[in-house]
Each structure stands twice: as C-alpha cells, then as structure tokens.
Amino acid sequence: MTDQARLEAFEAKIAGGEKIESDDWMPELYRKQALRLILTHANSELMGALPEREWIPRAPGMHRKLAVLAKVQDEIGHAQLIYRVAEDLARPLGLTRDDFMQDLISGKAKFHNVFSYPAPTWADVGVIAWLVDGAALVTQGALLRTSYGPYGRILRRICAEEAIHLKHGEDIVLTLAAGTADQRQMLQDALSRWWEPLLHFFGPPDEVSPNTEQMVRWGIRLKSNEEMRQEFLQNYAPKILEIGLLPPDPGLRKDPVSGVWQYTQPNWDVFWKVVRGDGPKTKERLELRRMAYEDQLWVRQAVRGTHHVA
Amino acid sequence: MSHEPVEETVYEVFGQTDRGEPYVQLGSLPAADPEMGLMLARELFSRRGEVISLWLVERQEIHATERLDGDLIRGTDRTYRMGEGYRVTVEKRQRLRRVKP
Ligand SMILES: [Fe+2]
Ligand SMILES: [Fe+2]
Numbered sequence: 001m002t003d004q005a006r007l008e009a010f011e012a013k014i015a016g017g018e019k020i021e022s023d024d025w026m027p028e029l030y031r032k033q034a035l036r037l038i039l040t041h042a043n044s045e046l047m048g049a050l051p052e053r054e055w056i057p058r059a060p061g062m063h064r065k066l067a068v069l070a071k072v073q074d075e076i077g078h079a080q081l082i083y084r085v086a087e088d089l090a091r092p093l094g095l096t097r098d099d100f101m102q103d104l105i106s107g108k109a110k111f112h113n114v115f116s117y118p119a120p121t122w123a124d125v126g127v128i129a130w131l132v133d134g135a136a137l138v139t140q141g142a143l144l145r146t147s148y149g150p151y152g153r154i155l156r157r158i159c160a161e162e163a164i165h166l167k168h169g170e171d172i173v174l175t176l177a178a179g180t181a182d183q184r185q186m187l188q189d190a191l192s193r194w195w196e197p198l199l200h201f202f203g204p205p206d207e208v209s210p211n212t213e214q215m216v217r218w219g220i221r222l223k224s225n226e227e228m229r230q231e232f233l234q235n236y237a238p239k240i241l242e243i244g245l246l247p248p249d250p251g252l253r254k255d256p257v258s259g260v261w262q263y264t265q266p267n268w269d270v271f272w273k274v275v276r277g278d279g280p281k282t283k284e285r286l287e288l289r290r291m292a293y294e295d296q297l298w299v300r301q302a303v304r305g306t307h308h309v310a
Numbered sequence: 311m312s313h314e315p316v317e318e319t320v321y322e323v324f325g326q327t328d329r330g331e332p333y334v335q336l337g338s339l340p341a342a343d344p345e346m347g348l349m350l351a352r353e354l355f356s357r358r359g360e361v362i363s364l365w366l367v368e369r370q371e372i373h374a375t376e377r378l379d380g381d382l383i384r385g386t387d388r389t390y391r392m393g394e395g396y397r398v399t400v401e402k403r404q405r406l407r408r409v410k411p
Contacts, residue, residue: 013379021377023377024377070357073353073357074357077353077354077357080339080354081337081354084337084338084339084340087340088338097340153337154337157336157337157355301342302342302346303341303342303346303349303350304318304340304341304342304346305318305319305340305341305342305343305346
C-alpha cells in the first residue's frame with residue numbers, strides 16, 4: 001500500500017468512528033500529536049498531586065485526611081496509567097518513560113497551568129478538588145471519545161475517579177460555606193484566587209492553529225477551548241452563585257438569548273508566563289519532582305526492573 | 311554501582327469484578343517480576359476493591375489474530391447465525407393458525 005492509500009484508509013477509519021490501536025499504522029504526525037496531548041495530561045496528574053499532598057498532614061480530622069490521601073493516590077495512579085499508554089505510543093519514536101520524566105523535570109514538557117499555584121488554606125483544597133477537578137473532568141470527558149483507543153479506555157476509569165474527587169471537593173466547599181463568617185471569607189478568598197487560573201485552564205479562546213485543526217480532524221481531541229470553558233461555566237457558575245460566593249468578575253452573566261456565558265477575559269500574558277514555566281510555584285514543584293525522581297531510583301529498579309546506568 | 315540497561319517486561323492486566331463474571335482487560339504495566347506486577351496492579355486497578363481477582367499476563371506471551379476491519383467482517387451476511395434471521399417463524403405460526411380449520 002502506498003503512503004497515500006494508507007493515510008486515506010486511516011482517515012476513513014476515524015471518520016467512521018473506529019478507534020486507532022497502538023499497533024495500527026498511523027501517520028507520524030498523529031503519533032506525535034496524540035503523544036504530546038497524552039503526556040501533558042500525564043504530567044498534569046503527577047504535578048497535580050503536589051499542592052494537595054501538602055495538605056495530607058494538615059487536613060481537619062481523620063476522614064478528611066484519608067480523603068485527601070486517597071485523592072493524591074488516585075492522581076498518581078492516573079499518571080501511571082497514562083504514562084503507560086504514552087510508552088506504547090512513544091516506542092517507535094525511541095522514547096521511554098525516563099525521557100518523559102527528564103523532559104518534565106527540565107521544564108521542556110508542559111503541564112496544566114493550575115498546578116503552578118499555591119494552596120495556602122484548607123478552602124483552597126476544597127476549591128481545587130471541586131473546581132479544578134471539575135474543569136479537568138470537562139476536558140477529560142470530551143476526550144472519552146478520542147480516536148486513540150488505549151487513551152479513551154483508560155480515561156473511563158480516570159473520569160469515574162475524578163467524579164468522586166469533585167464530590168469530595170464540593171463537600172468541603174459546602175461545609176465551609178455553611179460555617180462561620182471567617183470560614184466563608186476563607187472560601188471566598190480561595191475562589192477569588194482560583195478564578196483566573198480556572199478560566200486560563202482551557203486555554204485561549206481563539207486558538208486556530210493548523211495543529212489544533214488537524215487534531216480535531218483526526219479526532220485526537222474533540223472540543224475547542226472555548227466550548228469547554230462554556231461547558232465549565234454552564235455547569236459550575238450557577239452552583240457557585242447559589243451558595244453565595246462571588247466570582248471576581250462583575251462582567252460574568254449568562255446571555256438570556258444565546259445561553260452563552262459572558263465573562264471578562266483573564267490576563268492571557270499571565271497564562272503564557274505560567275505555561276512557559278514561570279508560575280509562582282513551578283520551579284519549586286519541579287525541584288520537588290526532580291528530588292523524588294532521583295531519590296526513588298531504587299524503588300523503580302525494584303518494582304519495574306529497570307536498571308539505569310547510575 | 312552500574313548496571314546494564316535492560317528491557318523491562320510489560321504485563322497486561324485482567325480483572326474479575328465478581329465471581330461468575332469474565333476477566334476483562336484493565337490496562338498494562340511494567341514490572342520486574344509477577345510478584346511486583348501484582349502488587350502494582352492492585353494499587354493501580356483496585357484501590358476501591360473494584361476487582362476480586364487479577365491476572366497478569368506477559369504481553370509477549372499473548373497469541374493474537376490480526377485485527378480485522380469491523381466493516382469488512384460485518385459486511386458479510388451472517389443472518390443465518392443470528393436470532394433476527396429467524397423472525398419469520400412467528401409469521402409462519404400465524405399463517406398456520408389462520409389456515410387451521
Ligand atoms: Fe486525576
Ligand atoms: Fe482528580
């Protein structure tokens with residue numbers, strides 16, 4: 001078969017809603033685009049565990065402590081599952097998990113902007129678990145139908161667990177919302193802190209790069225940044241307002257005719273700064289990741305059987 | 311302390327949610343040996359007790375057919391193997407009832 005014929009057969013498969021498996025022929029660009037998307041997700045799961053991990057010893061009460069501990073474990077588990085999918089995809093490119101880790105630690109690979117921010121209060125833990133996981137569930141839910149089969153399969157398990165995280169977060173938020181004036185203020189402050197990173201989470205609204213278009217055409221991803229941000233606002237803005245919290249945006253309202261949520265554009269320069277590795281906590285957390293990676297070499301050698309030249 | 315880099319073993323993981331249910335593929339993982347692999351599998355796939363039993367199979371030990379094109383298989387007429395190929399029996403019964411004296 002010629003390359004052109006193979007490409008046509010590949011695209012016809014995707015157009016017909018069939019999934020691509022790791023051992024199928026695929027265009028090199030598809031492999032690279034899918035790998036980049038999947039690695040950004042895996043890196044985000046791994047880095048996302050760090051802000052909450054800080055709260056395991058400080059969570060109020062045994063039940064909350066166990067819940068945060070379980071969530072952190074889940075996120076690390078998600079990272080493990082996704083890196084495994086990435087390994088199969090990256091194999092023909094000669095890349096291994098060690099390369100993924102080196103790229104993450106050196107700042108070459110990306111992870112979601114929200115994991116570069118501090119979580120200074122217990123209310124931040126609630127807002128992260130409810131709204132950051134909620135935002136993640138919007139993007140991951142959209143990816144359930146991705147054309148790359150192994151990723152879609154593993155996402156079913158991950159999304160089910162994210163839905164639990166979200167409930168756990170909403171429970172923390174509602175408890176604080178029904179608490180003392182100080183607790184309510186702490187909650188409002190946390191929401192105000194997270195609002196801009198949350199709007200940033202889905203990326204700029206006007207992404208019309210040929211790269212993105214190709215990814216949508218190949219079904220690697222299925223929704224645009226703005227579609228997902230709208231879905232997020234539609235799901236969560238009413239729930240936030242209902243409990244008397246105020247997103248720090250006087251322009252936030254739903255257009256009664258179009259149903260579209262109007263909001264003030266966040267500062268996108270800040271977004272790009274964070275994405276380029278200059279967020280408030282980016283360096284500190286990558287340093288923590290590097291230390292963990294180096295200190296735990298012996299664990300990887302024991303569990304995975306990898307023997308690096310040390 | 312220096313080691314030769316070695317290829318790690320990838321295991322496919324299968325789990326059974328309940329007695330009487332089939333084992334379903336859950337994912338895969340790299341491990342030094344089956345013992346480590348099972349420990350990791352429990353951590354990755356059954357943190358909430360989702361499965362009552364796990365199987366680990368070395369990926370390279372799996373014998374597989376080629377993956378056929380779905381349309382190609384389903385394009386072939388196999389109605390004689392399917393229940394819906396025999397719906398006509400109901401009509402035959404009705405016709406028989408009508409001609410019965
Ligand atoms: Fe996760
Ligand atoms: Fe989560």
